[in-house]
Amino acid sequence: GKTDGCLWILAFLGTLLLGILNGLALAVAVSILIVIFESARPQVSIMWKVRGTNDFKIVKEAKDGEWIQNVLILRFGASMYFANSTFIRDTIMTMLNATSPTTDDIEKESATPPYSSMQAVSYIVLEMTPVISVDASALRILVDMIAELKRRGIRLAFANVGNRVRRVFEKAGFYERIGSEWFLSSTHLAVVQCLTHQSKLAASELPCTHSLANQIEMKEMDRASSVSRGCNDDAKQSPRSFSKIPRRV
Numbered sequence: 001g002k003t004d005g006c007l008w009i010l011a012f013l014g015t016l017l018l019g020i021l022n023g024l025a026l027a028v029a030v031s032i033l034i035v036i037f038e039s040a041r042p043q044v045s046i047m048w049k050v051r052g053t054n055d056f057k058i059v060k061e062a063k064d065g066e067w068i069q070n071v072l073i074l075r076f077g078a079s080m081y082f083a084n085s086t087f088i089r090d091t092i093m094t095m096l097n098a099t100s101p102t103t104d105d106i107e108k109e110s111a112t113p114p115y116s117s118m119q120a121v122s123y124i125v126l127e128m129t130p131v132i133s134v135d136a137s138a139l140r141i142l143v144d145m146i147a148e149l150k151r152r153g154i155r156l157a158f159a160n161v162g163n164r165v166r167r168v169f170e171k172a173g174f175y176e177r178i179g180s181e182w183f184l185s186s187t188h189l190a191v192v193q194c195l196t197h198q199s200k201l202a203a204s205e206l207p208c209t210h211s212l213a214n215q216i217e218m219k220e221m222d223r224a225s226s227v228s229r230g231c232n233d234d235a236k237q238s239p240r241s242f243s244k245i246p247r248r249v
Contacts, residue, residue, distance in 0.1 A: 007031055042078035044091045047127060047187065056127070056187040070120060071194050072096070073187060075127040082137035089145045096121055096154075122154060123194035127187050129160045134168050146178065155197065157182045159190035 007027055014023030045058040048065035056073060059065065072095070080088060134142075146156055161169065161183055169175060175183065184190040 003034060007034075036083075039078050039081075040083040041087055042076055042084055044088060044095075045075045045077065046095070047073040047075055049191075054188040056191070068191055068195070070122040070198065071125060071191055072121045072123070073125040073127060073191070075129070076131050079131050079133040080138035080142075081133070081135045085138035085141040088138075089141050092124070092145065093148075096124075122198065123157060124149065124154060125157045125159055125187060125190045125194065127159050128162065128165060131165055132162055134165050139168070139172050139174075142174075143177070155182070155194065157184065157190045157194055159184050159187040 007030060010030060011023055011027035014026040016023070018026065045060070047056045047058055048062070048067055049056055050062050051064050051066055057065065058075060074092065074095070076088065078084065149156055156178065158178075166183075169183075181193060182190075184193055
């Protein structure tokens with residue numbers, strides 16, 4: 001890549017101008033700085049479903065894909081630790097607050113799906129395959145982010161969590177805090193869990209709607225019955241009133 005080419009040129013020039021040891025030491029130092037910088041600002045990519053399959057890939061890698069309604073799928077490009085956890089949280093929040101992307105934004109992987117305004121996104125799936133370790137600072141950031149998302153009515157699901165990260169989550173009480181059903185072995189299963197939960201929520205709201213409609217209907221029926229009884233009473237009383245009128249001789 002470009003980075004490797006630049007490092008090769010730097011090592012060549014450093015060796016030529018500063019000597020072999022100094023040139024190589026300069027190249028190694030710059031390489032370490034680049035690794036630290038990239039790990040501190042990892043790539044957070046948006047994923048979508050490849051049409052006709054159950055596979056999910058980064059938008060840039062799969063041109064023919066489709067969004068999952070109300071579900072935002074994100075993939076981290078590095079492990080989570082104190083140097084990048086805040087950046088990851090801020091990136092997720094920025095994506096949630098972003099407007100509809102343009103074609104150029106999608107190509108650059110810097111935009112969110114068209115439906116991903118804060119009001120539309122109800123679930124976030126974190127694809128954790130590249131994440132091989134999580135430290136205490138990252139756990140604290142995750143806890144705060146989960147609380148903020150819960151306040152906004154957004155559920156967080158984890159997919160493809162490695163054994164090492166899973167053990168850290170278990171010790172930190174993540175499974176009890178979030179629920180073990182939100183940790184899935186694949187991105188497809190995580191999306192299925194989100195859609196199933198959404199369907200259950202919609203189904204649970206239906207009885208309340210029906211009961212409210214039934215109450216309104218019963219009130220209307222009672223009102224109609226009272227009006228009908230009032231009319232009947234007036235009809236019964238009308239002959240008596242006519243009988244009191246004196247007849248003309």
